[in-house]
Amino acid sequence: MKALIISEVIDGKLGLGSLEIISKVRNLNIEFQLVTVGVDDVPTIGSDSFKQTYLKRSSNSLQYNKVADYINNIIQNEQVNLVLASSTYQCRDIISFLSVDFNSSPVSNVIDFSIENHKVQTVNSINGGNQLYKTEVDSEVSFLLIRPKSFEAVDIELNSNYISIDVEDGITKIYDIHKEEKKGPQLEDSKVVVSAGRGMVDVSNLSIINELASKLNAAVGGTRAIVDAGWMPYSQQVGQTGKTVKPDLYIACGISGATQHQVGMKDSKFIIAINKDEEAPIFQISDLGIVGDTLNILPKLIESI
């Protein structure tokens, strides 16, 4: 088995998801190399312990098709038979393109995988984590999209030992690049997360959530329902189609706990849920459940801190 991990440069560093995949691949004793996509000139993403190819793209051009063409070549030249990437926006694009090239349907949202008799077996979490769905991939080249936080990230020393390739521009131009300001603790790495759902009733009540979060030095998240309603940006969505978080403490405020949401937070170490509805599914996965009106309880809580 020979693996290729597709990675990306985020904030000048190697994407956290790929560090998680490296640790898993090392545990399985699989030979691997990396290919990393980014716009930085000389990011510190190389290593003496694995081969790294840097595909430098231009920030002003949509080039993922061309990026996929380069990776296609690497897969063929290096006789790769397992391609792994974290489920990020650009890796989803790239893996999808390659899956067509190699006529091999990818497995998305993988939380674990193994090699049995030279075949890749994957595990998906379904129905809010109450069931594990196992698949065997029967392809010459297998493509896996891994959910972030599935494995503990490896701690490695990185240098500038890599091959660098400039990817030529695509037809579609990109402009008005906006970097979301990262204020305070981030969802992905905060020890405490305070999340809001429909039970907060109105967008104006999110100020209570923000106040609690700032007192606890916590990141703020939300359910798909409130992100769809425009209360919060997509980047703060926790759940199946949003982010996966595993903080020490997760406080779910006015969240019923739909499967879609549970997938993204059920592995938090300690879960406190506040909800009016005693039957809300969130209580099934909570360590401390408070049945009551979030809008009454939170102000008192904030005052007592």
Place this chain on the structure above:
Amino acid sequence: MKIAVCAKQIPDPAIEISYEKGHIKRPEEQVLDDTDRYGIELALQLKEKFDAEVTILSMGPKGTLKGVQQALQMGADKAMIVSDENLSGANSLTTSNVLSELAKLSEADLIILGTESTDGYSGTVPQQISRYLNLDCISYVKAVEVNSEKVILTRQTIEGSEKVDMPDKCVISVTAGGVEPRYPNFKDIMAAKSKSIQEIPLNNLNLTAKNNLKFIDIEEVESSKNGQKVIDDGEAHKFIIEKLKELKIL
């Protein structure tokens, strides 16, 4: 201009998904995936601007066509569907293969989809279709601005967002919340009844995707925590404070 919107019929999302031999059990009557309403809405806004024709493309096992009807009720002009038992449990690549063949038949310039379905959520179909059709994929569109000269699409990226001018031919995936889907009124609902739903036999399509994903099994996980439950009597916040201290957060 011709626009195709891929729409999926899914089991009622309020009910927990059940599986049969590893495939999602699909009842006779399925509904339109809410995620697809964003794609349909975008198409309708473009139709109003450019006088386009909007075709719904859908595939799946046989059943009633309630979901497709719901898509037509929003204002799409017609539908093309492939309905075949052999598509039960189709993987994402097969789905994309079928839909891209349908897109060719519809002669669409633009193909619009949601970013991922609510039931399968593989999140790879729009990009796969674009690769099959050799078109650019403008993925994760979270805002749309139609002005007199052009259509500006704002893409969600890991660091924030970026803009592109919509190419004449491309595949677009729209995130939930990217546009505000309209509700059909009584007149729209009545009008949809006479719209054409063309059924294309699966055999007529050039399918190359393989069934490379083999179901092994489903394992139950004990996940119920049986945590402490407190009914708020006005003092429940004290339990939280106590817990925060115990966890050394305070």
